[in-house]
Amino acid sequence: MPLFDDLPLQLADADLTYLPHWQPAVIADQWLQTLLAETPWEQPLVRLHGRDYPVPRRTAWYGDPQASYGYSGLQHQPLPWTALLAGIRQRVAAQVGAPLNAVLLNLYRDGQDSMGWHSDDEAELGPEPLIASLSLGGVRRFDLRRKGRGRIEHSLNLEHGSLLVMRGRTQHHWQHQVAKTRRPCEPRINLTFRWIACTTTTS
Numbered sequence: 001m002p003l004f005d006d007l008p009l010q011l012a013d014a015d016l017t018y019l020p021h022w023q024p025a026v027i028a029d030q031w032l033q034t035l036l037a038e039t040p041w042e043q044p045l046v047r048l049h050g051r052d053y054p055v056p057r058r059t060a061w062y063g064d065p066q067a068s069y070g071y072s073g074l075q076h077q078p079l080p081w082t083a084l085l086a087g088i089r090q091r092v093a094a095q096v097g098a099p100l101n102a103v104l105l106n107l108y109r110d111g112q113d114s115m116g117w118h119s120d121d122e123a124e125l126g127p128e129p130l131i132a133s134l135s136l137g138g139v140r141r142f143d144l145r146r147k148g149r150g151r152i153e154h155s156l157n158l159e160h161g162s163l164l165v166m167r168g169r170t171q172h173h174w175q176h177q178v179a180k181t182r183r184p185c186e187p188r189i190n191l192t193f194r195w196i197a198c199t200t201t202t203s
C-alpha cells in the first residue's frame with residue numbers, strides 16, 4: 001500500500017484521514033457478505049417537527065453493554081458483539097490507537113438510501129469525538145460542509161475496504177452527508193466505530 005494514499009485531508013478546523021485501501025478487497029468482500037447475511041437490520045423512526053419518519057436506510061447498533069445511546073428521545077441498547085464485529089473492532093482500534101466500544105452499521109440498499117446532513121456530536125461522544133468509518137460494497141460520495149453553510153466544500157468517494165477517521169474538533173465545525181443518487185449502485189454497508197462515554201443514569 002503506497003504511503004501517499006493515506007494523506008490527511010487539508011480542511012481547516014477538521015482532522016480527517018482517509019485510507020482508501022485499508023483492507024484488501026478479498027477481506028472486505030468476506031466482511032460484506034457475512035454482514036449482509038447475519039445482521040438483524042432495523043429501520044428506526046426519527047422524530048421531526050412532531051412527526052415520525054422512517055430513516056432512509058437500514059441500521060444496527062452493536063457495542064459493550066454500557067454503551068447505550070439516546071436517539072430520538074429513546075435510549076437504545078446495543079446488540080452484543082458478534083465474532084466478526086469484535087475482530088473488525090480490534091483492527092480499527094489498533095489502526096486509530098484508541099479504544100472503541102460501539103459501532104453503528106448502516107445499510108444503503110441502493111442509491112435511494114441515504115443519510116442527511118449531520119454532525120456526530122451527541123453529548124455521549126465527548127467534546128472531540130473519534131469516528132472511524134469503514135466502508136464496504138458500492139462506492140458512495142461523502143460530502144462535507146461547514147456548519148451553518150450550504151455549500152459542499154469537499155467530497156470523497158468512499159471505497160470498498162476504506163477507512164475514514166474523523167477526530168478532534170471536526171464534528172464541532174463540520175457536517176457530513178451521503179446524498180441520494182440516481183446512478184446505479186451496489187449495496188453498501190458502512191460501520192462507524194465510536195467511543196461512547198458511559199453514564200450511570202439514563203435520560
Ligand SMILES: O=C(O)CCC(=O)C(=O)O
Nearest residue numbers: 104106120142178190192
Ligand atoms: O455512510 C457513511 O459513510 C456515513 C455514516 C455516518 O455519517 C454515520 O453513521 O454517522
Ligand SMILES: [Mn+2]
Nearest residue numbers: 118119120176
Ligand atoms: Mn455521521
